[in-house]
Amino acid sequence: MSSTNNILKEVLLIGTDRKPIPWDSLPESLRQKTQADQSDANHLLQVITYLTRYDNYNTTLPIQSNINLPEIITDEAEHEVNPQALSILGEILSQEYLLKNQLLTEWIDIVAQSDQTVPYEKILKLLDHAMNLNMATREKLLSIIGNKGRYVAQLMHADKYGGHKELDISQWDIANLDDRKKLLAQINKEKPVQANQLLQSAWPQSSIREKLSLLQVLSDNLQEENNIWLEEILEQEYKERHIKQSTARQCKLLIIAMLLRLNDPYLQNLIRSNLQAYLTKTQSAGLMKRMVGIKSTGINLPNDADTFWNGESMNSLFGIADKNNNIKLFDYDPQFWFAELIKITPWKLLCEIFESKSDDLVKYLIKDKSFITKIANEETPILIDAIVSNAHATKNSELISSIASLIDHPKCHELCALMNQSEFEKYVSRHKLFTQIDILASRAPSLEHNWSVHFSKNMISELLKICKSGKFRPHPKFGHTTARYFHPKAIDHLMSAASNFQNEHWYSTWKNNLVDPIIIGMRLKDALNQMKENI
Amino acid sequence: MNNWKLTPEQIEDLAPKATAYAAGKKLSNTLKWESYAKSPRALWGLIKGSGKKPYATQIDIQELAFKCSCPSRQFPCKHALALLILNSNEDLTPDSEEPEWVSEWIDKRRNKAKPKPAKDKTAEEIEKSEAGKQKRQDERKALVDDGVKELERWLEDMMRAGLLELPGKPQSYYSDMAARMVDAKANGLAGWVKALAKLDYTHIDTWHTQAVQIIGKLNLLIQSWKNVDQLSEDWQITLKNLMGWSQSSKELMQDKDARCIKDQWIILGQEKEVIEDITVLRSWLYGQKHQQRALILNFGTRHSPLENSLIAGTVMEAELAYFPSITPQRAIVKMVKEQLANQDLNMEPLSDLTAMQDAYNELCKTNPWYNNSVHIVNNCQLITIEEKWHLIDQKQQTIPVHSSFGKEQCMQWVLLTGNAVTAASMVLKNGTVLPLGIYKQGKYFSI
Numbered sequence: 001m002s003s004t005n006n007i008l009k010e011v012l013l014i015g016t017d018r019k020p021i022p023w024d025s026l027p028e029s030l031r032q033k034t035q036a037d038q039s040d041a042n043h044l045l046q047v048i049t050y051l052t053r054y055d056n057y058n059t060t061l062p063i064q065s066n067i068n069l070p071e072i073i074t075d076e077a078e079h080e081v082n083p084q085a086l087s088i089l090g091e092i093l094s095q096e097y098l099l100k101n102q103l104l105t106e107w108i109d110i111v112a113q114s115d116q117t118v119p120y121e122k123i124l125k126l127l128d129h130a131m132n133l134n135m136a137t138r139e140k141l142l143s144i145i146g147n148k149g150r151y152v153a154q155l156m157h158a159d160k161y162g163g164h165k166e167l168d169i170s171q172w173d174i175a176n177l178d179d180r181k182k183l184l185a186q187i188n189k190e191k192p193v194q195a196n197q198l199l200q201s202a203w204p205q206s207s208i209r210e211k212l213s214l215l216q217v218l219s220d221n222l223q224e225e226n227n228i229w230l231e232e233i234l235e236q237e238y239k240e241r242h243i244k245q246s247t248a249r250q251c252k253l254l255i256i257a258m259l260l261r262l263n264d265p266y267l268q269n270l271i272r273s274n275l276q277a278y279l280t281k282t283q284s285a286g287l288m289k290r291m292v293g294i295k296s297t298g299i300n301l302p303n304d305a306d307t308f309w310n311g312e313s314m315n316s317l318f319g320i321a322d323k324n325n326n327i328k329l330f331d332y333d334p335q336f337w338f339a340e341l342i343k344i345t346p347w348k349l350l351c352e353i354f355e356s357k358s359d360d361l362v363k364y365l366i367k368d369k370s371f372i373t374k375i376a377n378e379e380t381p382i383l384i385d386a387i388v389s390n391a392h393a394t395k396n397s398e399l400i401s402s403i404a405s406l407i408d409h410p411k412c413h414e415l416c417a418l419m420n421q422s423e424f425e426k427y428v429s430r431h432k433l434f435t436q437i438d439i440l441a442s443r444a445p446s447l448e449h450n451w452s453v454h455f456s457k458n459m460i461s462e463l464l465k466i467c468k469s470g471k472f473r474p475h476p477k478f479g480h481t482t483a484r485y486f487h488p489k490a491i492d493h494l495m496s497a498a499s500n501f502q503n504e505h506w507y508s509t510w511k512n513n514l515v516d517p518i519i520i521g522m523r524l525k526d527a528l529n530q531m532k533e534n535i
Numbered sequence: 536m537n538n539w540k541l542t543p544e545q546i547e548d549l550a551p552k553a554t555a556y557a558a559g560k561k562l563s564n565t566l567k568w569e570s571y572a573k574s575p576r577a578l579w580g581l582i583k584g585s586g587k588k589p590y591a592t593q594i595d596i597q598e599l600a601f602k603c604s605c606p607s608r609q610f611p612c613k614h615a616l617a618l619l620i621l622n623s624n625e626d627l628t629p630d631s632e633e634p635e636w637v638s639e640w641i642d643k644r645r646n647k648a649k650p651k652p653a654k655d656k657t658a659e660e661i662e663k664s665e666a667g668k669q670k671r672q673d674e675r676k677a678l679v680d681d682g683v684k685e686l687e688r689w690l691e692d693m694m695r696a697g698l699l700e701l702p703g704k705p706q707s708y709y710s711d712m713a714a715r716m717v718d719a720k721a722n723g724l725a726g727w728v729k730a731l732a733k734l735d736y737t738h739i740d741t742w743h744t745q746a747v748q749i750i751g752k753l754n755l756l757i758q759s760w761k762n763v764d765q766l767s768e769d770w771q772i773t774l775k776n777l778m779g780w781s782q783s784s785k786e787l788m789q790d791k792d793a794r795c796i797k798d799q800w801i802i803l804g805q806e807k808e809v810i811e812d813i814t815v816l817r818s819w820l821y822g823q824k825h826q827q828r829a830l831i832l833n834f835g836t837r838h839s840p841l842e843n844s845l846i847a848g849t850v851m852e853a854e855l856a857y858f859p860s861i862t863p864q865r866a867i868v869k870m871v872k873e874q875l876a877n878q879d880l881n882m883e884p885l886s887d888l889t890a891m892q893d894a895y896n897e898l899c900k901t902n903p904w905y906n907n908s909v910h911i912v913n914n915c916q917l918i919t920i921e922e923k924w925h926l927i928d929q930k931q932q933t934i935p936v937h938s939s940f941g942k943e944q945c946m947q948w949v950l951l952t953g954n955a956v957t958a959a960s961m962v963l964k965n966g967t968v969l970p971l972g973i974y975k976q977g978k979y980f981s982i
Contacts, residue, residue, distance in 0.1 A: 013743065015697025041694035045687075045754050052751025057899040059966075061892050061932040069927075070918060073953035087624045090543045094560035120950040121544055121980075124943060148953045152946045520564055 008047065016040040021047070075146040078117045085111065085535060086122060088527045091520075093129055099480040099521055102445050104129060105137045106528050112140040114535040123149045124156070131160045172198050177210055181217045188218065192225035199229055208247045215254045219393075227262045230255050242316045252319030257344035261394060270317065271345055274308045275299065275353050297354045298364065301334040309334035318344065329382050331373060342386040347396040358398040362387065362406050384411050391415055417442040425455040434462045435472045437481050445484040456490035464497050467510065474514040482514065483521025494518060539596055539874055540623045545846045548805070550616055551609045559616025563624065571621060572631035579637045580618050592618050593637050595644055598871040599844035602640055610840040675720050679760070679778055682719025686712065686728075687757050690750060698743050702736035722779030727753040755903055773861040777904055782858045784867045794857040795869060798822030800829070801880060802845045803909065803960040804971025804981050806939065812837060818845045819909045819962060819971055820855070820866075823881045828909045829855050829866040844868075848972065848981035850875040862902040879977035884913040884958040887928035895963050906964060911974060913958045917948050926968055929956065937962075937969040947982045948973065 007025045021044055023031060030047055038046070085107075092103045108130065111118065118126060123145050130141050142150050142161060153161035172183060180202065188195035199214060206214065218226060238252040260267050280300045302309055311322030314337045324336035342350065342365070347358065354361050365371055366381045373382050388411050391399045395418055403412050404423040408431070416424055416439050424443065433439050443450065451459070459482075466472040486494075494515055501507040541549070550556035562582065565571070569589050571580030578596050581589040590605040592614040601611040611619075621627075633641065656664070689712055693701075709732030716725035730749050734742050756777055759766075763774050776782065787793055803819040814835040821828055835841025845868075852872040857863040885891050891910045898905045914928045917936070924936040924945055936945075951957070951973045958974040972981040 009743075011697075012694070012747065013697050013699045015695050015700070017695045018697065039691065041691040044694045045690055045750070046758075048747055049751045049754040049758070052748055053755060053903050056748075056903060057896040059892060059896060061888055061934055063931050064920065064925075064927065064933045065931065067918060067920070067927060067931060067933075069916065070954040072955050073949075074955075075953065090620075091564075091624065094557070094563070120947075121542070123950055124946055148950050151953075152949055155949070156942070156946055516564075516566060519566060 008044070008051070011044060012048065016044055073147045073151045075117075075148055078115070078146065080119045081111055081114075081116045081535070085531050086119070088524065088531060089122065089126075091524060091527075093125065095520065095524070096476055096480040096517070097132075098441065098477065099483050099517065099524075100129070101133060102484050103521075103524050103528065105133055107531075108133075108137055108141050108144065110528065110532050110535060111144045116144065116535065117146050118144050118149070120148070123152065127153050127157060127161065131157060169194065169198070172202070177213060181213060184214060184217050185221050188221045188223060188226070192223035195223075196226060196229035200232075203233065208245065208251065212247055212251050212254070215251055215258075219254055219258055222258055222261060224262060227259065227264070230259050230262070231264070234259065238319065240316050242312060243319060249315065249319050249321065253344065254319075256318050257393065260344055260346055260349070263346075268349055271341065271349065272353055275341075277308070278302075279354070296360070296364070297356060298368065298370075299338070299354075301332070301338055301370070303332045303334070305333060309337055314340070328375060329373060329380070335371075335382060339383055339386040342383060343389045343393070345390070346394055347390055347399040358396075358402045359406060362399070362402040366407055381409070384409050388412060388415060391418065413439055414442075417444070421450070421452070425452060429455070429458060429462075432462065434459050435466060435478070437478055440485070441481045443485070450485040451487050451490075453487045453489045456485075456487040457493045460490065460494050460497050463514075464500060467506070468500070473509060476513050476517065479512075479514040479517030480521070483518045486518050486522065488522050488526075491519065491522065539629075539876065541619055541846060541849075543620065543623060545848060546616060546619045546623065549611065549619070549843065549846055551611070551841060555609050555611075555613050556616055558613035560620055562613060562617035563620035565621065565625065567617070568621070571618065571627070573622065573627040573629040574631050574633045574637075575629045576641050577633055577637050578618055578622055578627070579634070580614075580621075582614055582617070584614075590614055591636060593640055594618060595641055597873060598644065599846070599874065600644060608840055610842050675780075678719045679721045682716050682721045682724060683757050683760050685715060685719070686721075686724055687754070690754055690757075693750070698746055701731070701734075701746060702742070706732060708732075720779065723777045724753070724756070724779070726779075727756070752904060767861075769859055769861045772859045773902065776858075776860065782865070787856050787858055787867055788869060790856070794859070794863055795854055796822060796825055796827055796829075796857070797852075797854045798824045798827065799850055799852050799875060800855065801850050801882070801979055802847050802981070803979070804847045804962075804969075805843075805845070806962070806969060814841050816841055816843055817907070818843075818847075819960070820845075821882065821909070821911065821960065822855075823850075826883050828864065829857065830864050830907070830909070831855075831866060831868065848979065850878065850880065860902075862898060862905055864905075864908075880974070880979050881977075882911050882958070882960075882974050882979070884911040884974065886912075887914045887930060888912060888926060888932050888934055889928065889930060891961075891963060892934075907962050909960065909962050909971070911958060911960045914956050915959045915961075916954065916956050917945060917952070917970075926959075926961070926970070934963075935967045937964060937967040940969055944970070944982050951975070951980050951982075 007022055011019045011021055016039075021040055026047070030050065089104075089107055092100055092107055094100075095103065126141060126145070127149075130138055133141075138161060142153060145153065150161075169183070169187060172180065175183060184195055184198065187198065195218075199218070202214070203211065234252070234255050238248075238255065243249040243252055256267060260271075278299050278301060280298045282296050282298055305311070307313070311333070314320040315322050318341065320337055320340040324330050324333045326336060330336040330339065351358055351361055354364070356364065365383045365387060371381060371383050372379050374380065384407065387399070387403065387407075390396070391403060392415070397420070400415055400418050401420070401423055403415055404419050404427045412427075413431075413433070413436075416427065419427060428434065428436075428439065463472070463474070467474070498507060498510050498515055501510055546559075547553075547556050550559065561567075567582055569581040569583060571578075573579075573596075576595065576597050577593055579591070579593040581591055584590045584605055588604075590603055592601075592603040592605075592612075594601050594611075594615055601615040603612045603614045605612055605614055607613065709728055713725040713728040713732070716722070716728060727749060731746060734745055734749075736742050756774070759774055760778065763771055766774070772780075800820045800822050803821050805819070806817045808815050808817070816833040816835070818831040818833070819828065820831060831845060833841055833843050851874050854869045854872075855866040856869040857866045885894060891912045894910060895905075895908050898908055912928075915926045916928075918925055918927050918933075920933065924940065925933045926936060927933045948959075948970065952975075960971040960974065960979075961968040962971065970982060972979055974980075
C-alpha cells in the first residue's frame with residue numbers, strides 16, 4: 001500500500017483543486033470504495049480513510065540492525081538490609097539537612113560494615129540524598145548498592161559518583177592529580193615507605209603546584225617513615241638555598257615544618273641555637289616564684305635585621321618569606337619572622353627553648369608588651385594567629401588546652417573542633433557561645449551523646465534566658481544542630497524549660513524548633529545504635 | 536490484611552503533590568499525634584492543628600479512602616499521608632476498637648457501596664421518564680448530526696486546498712471548528728480537531744503522516760456516525776462515547792446487566808495528565824485469574840481534587856464493572872474485598888514486542904479508534920538509539936519509549952533488570968510504549 005500512499009501523497013499535499021486523483025494508478029479495490037456522485041475532495045477523503053484503516057491494523061515494528069546492546073549487570077546474592085533499617089532510613093531522610101547528613105552518614109557506615117545491600121527501590125533516593133556527603137561516605141554508599149546501583153550512579157550523577165574507582169598502586173603513573181592525592185593519602189597511612197617511592201618517582205615530572213598539593217596531603221597524613229624522603233628532597237632542592245618563587249618557597253616551608261614535627265635533629269638544633277642567642281631571663285612576676293628565685297625566659301627580638309633575623313637567612317634556612325607582609329600587625333620585620341617560626345616549630349620544642357610550661361609560654365607570647373601592638377587604638381596581640389596556626393598544624397593538646405583556657409579572642413573559636421570535650425564545654429560556657437551554630441556544629445558528632453549532661457542542661461538554661469530577653473529565637477536549623485549533640489539525660493530539663501513560656505507563640509517556637517528536633521534526633525540516634533547491634 | 540502497610544514509595548505516589556508528601560513525612564512522627572490506632576478496617580488518629588480541636592484523620596484501609604477534618608483541599612491531605620507513613624514505620628496492631636466517629640464513617644461507606652433497591656415507579660412514571668430521556672437523546676443527536684455535516688465539509692475543503700496549507704493556518708482555523716463541535720455537543724470530535732492543531736508542523740518529515748492518520752480516523756468516525764442507528768447497541772454506545780457522550784459511573788454501579796469481573800487485580804501503573812485544567816489519572820489494571828485488563832479513570836479539577844484510591848504495584852481482590860463498548864476497557868471499581876499483601880503473581884506475558892503489535896492490530900480491526908492498550912510483554916530490553924530510549928526484543932524489533940517515561944524511571948528499569956531481557960507491562964500509545972512495571976520471578980514491580 002505504500003506505493004499507493006506515494007501516488008496520493010502529492011494530491012493530498014497540494015489538494016484536489018490543483019491535482020486530480022490519478023484513478024488509473026490506484027488499485028481496483030480502492031476505486032470500488034468510492035461512489036460516482038462524490039466530489040474529488042470527498043473521494044480523496046474516503047480513500048485516505050480506507051488506507052489509514054488498513055495501515056493501522058497492519059503496523060509492523062522496525063527492525064534495527066547493528067545495535068550495541070548494553071552490558072548486562074548482575075549482582076551477587078547479598079543480604080538486603082532489614083525493613084527496620086529501611087524504616088530508620090526513611091525517617092532520617094525526612095530530617096533537616098544537618099541532622100540528616102549526620103545520621104545518613106552513620107546509617108551508610110553501619111550498613112557498609114555489615115556487608116549488606118540496599119534494596120533497589122531505595123537506591124535512586126539514596127544517591128540523591130547522599131550527593132552532598134563527603135567523598136568517603138559516597139564511596140561507602142557505592143559499596144552497599146551493588147553493581148546495578150553503581151552502574152546507575154554513574155549514569156545519573158557521574159560528577160558525584162563517577163570518580164569511584166578502586167585505586168591501587170599500579171595506577172599511580174597514569175592517575176590524575178586528584179587520584180594521586182587520594183592514593184597517596186591511602187598508601188601513606190598503611191605503607192609510608194611505598195608512599196615515599198611514589199613521591200620519588202612523581203617528583204621530577206610534577207609541576208610546582210602539583211608538588212605543593214602532594215606535600216599538603218603528606219602533611220595531613222604524616223608518618224615517621226616519611227622522614228627519609230623529606231630529608232632527601234630538602235637536601236637536593238632546597239637546603240640553604242634562597243628560593244625566589246613563592247610556591248616553591250611554600251614547598252620548602254612545608255617540608256621543613258614536617259621535618260620539625262618529625263623531630264629532625266638538625267632543624268631543631270638550628271632553631272634552638274639561633275633562638276637561644278636572643279633569650280633573656282627576667283624575675284618572675286608571681287610572688288611565690290619570686291620567693292623561690294624562679295626567673296622567666298623571654299626573647300629580645302631586634303628592631304632591625306641582623307645576622308639571623310634577616311630575609312636572606314629566613315628564606316634560605318626555613319623557606320620563610322623575605323619580607324614582612326603584614327606591616328599593620330608587625331612593627332618590625334623580626335616580629336614577623338618570629339611569628340612565622342612559631343607556626344612551624346613544634347610547641348614542645350618551643351617550651352623547651354623557653355624553659356616554660358605551655359600555659360606560661362602562651363601567656364608570655366600573648367600578654368608580653370613586646371608582642372602587643374595598637375590597631376585602631378586597641379591593644380592587639382600580634383602572635384595569636386601564629387599560635388592558633390601552630391595548634392592547627394601540630395594538634396598539640398597542651399597548646400590547645402592553654403589557648404582554650406587563657407585566650408579570649410574570636411580567632412580561637414576555630415580551635416573548638418580540636419578541643420577535648422571538657423575544654424570545649426568550658427570554652428563555650430565562658431564565652432557564652434550557646435547560640436553560635438557554627439561553633440556548636442564544628443565538632444564531629446557521633447552516635448554517642450557528645451555533650452555532658454551538665455553542659456546540655458546549662459545550655460538550655462542559658463538559651464532560655466537569652467530567648468526571654470528577646471535576643472534569640474531558636475530556628476529549626478538550630479534545633480537540628482543541637483539534636484546532634486544533646487545528652488538524653490537532659491531531656492527532662494528541656495521539657496520543663498518549655499513551661500517557662502507564658503506566651504503561646506514562644507512556647508510553640510521553643511517546642512517546634514528545639515524540643516521536637518532534639519527528641520527526634522535522640523530517638524533516631526538510639527535507633528541507629530540498636531541497628532548497629534542487630535544488623 | 537492485618538499487617539497491611541504501604542511502602543514509602545507507594546505513599547509518595549499517592550500524594551497529590553511532592554510538597555504534600557514532604558509535609559506528611561514531617562507529621563509522621565508519633566510525637567505529633569495525640570492518639571493513633573488501627574483496626575482491621577481502619578486507621579485513624581488525632582493530630583493538633585492550628586485550631587483548638589485536633590484534626591480527626593481516618594483511613595478506610597479495606598477500600599482505601601481518606602477523611603480528615605482539616606480544611607485542606609488536597610486529597611489525601613498531609614495528615615492522612617502522615618498517618619500512612621506512621622503506619623508503615625510503626626508496628627501498629629490492628630486490634631483497637633474503632634471510636635464512634637470512625638465506625639460511623641466506615642459503616643456509612645459500606646452501606647453506600649451496596650446497591651440501593653430501585654424506587655418502585657409506576658408504569659406511567661417509567662414511560663414518562665423513558666420518553667423524556669429519548670427526547671433529550673434525539674435532540675442531542677440532531678445537534679451532533681449538524682456538527683458532523685459541518686466537520687465533513689471542513690475536511691473536504693481541506694482536501695481541496697491540500698495539506699500543505701495547514702502549517703500556515705492560524706490557530707483560530709482549528710479552535711473555531713473545535714468550538715463549533717463543542718456547541719454541537721460533540722466534544723469527542725472537538726478533540727480530534729484540537730489534535731490537528733497540536734501537530735508540530737516544524738517536523739516536515741512527520742507532520743503530514745500524522746495529519747493523515749488523524750483525518751482518516753476522524754472521517755471514519757463521521758462516516759460511521761451516519762449509520763449509527765443501524766448498528767448494534769454496543770457499537771452505538773462506542774460511537775456515542777467517541778462523539779463525546781459521557782458515561783455515568785453511578786449508573787454503571789447500579790446496572791445489574793453490566794459486565795463485571797471479580798479477580799485479583801494488579802494495579803500495573805498510573806499515568807497522570809493535565810488536559811485543559813482537568814487532571815486525568817489513568818490506572819491500568821490486570822486481573823491475574825482471567826488475564827483481563829482494565830482502565831480506571833479519575834478526574835480532578837481546580838474545584839474538586841483528584842481522588843485516588845489505587846496504588847501502583849499493589850494487588851486487590853475486587854469486582855470491576857466495565858462500561859459497555861465494542862472493546863470494553865474502561866471500568867470502575869465496584870467492590871473491594873480486600874487489599875492483598877505481597878504475594879506471588881501469575882501473569883501471562885506475550886512472547887515479544889511483535890506479538891504485542893499483532894495483538895494491538897487485532898484490537899484495531901475490531902475498533903479502529905482503539906488507543907492506549909495495555910500489554911504484558913516478554914523479552915524486552917531497554918536501550919538507547921540516538922540518545923532516545925527504546926524497547927527492543929530478541930528479534931531486534933524496536934519501539935520508542937513514550938516521552939513521559941523519564942530518566943529516573945529508566946534508571947529504575949535498569950536497577951530492576953540490570954539491562955537483561957525481562958517481562959514488562961506497558962501501554963502502547965500512538966506508536967510509542969509507556970512502560971508501567973517489570974514482572975520477574977512471580978513478582979511485579981511498578982515503575
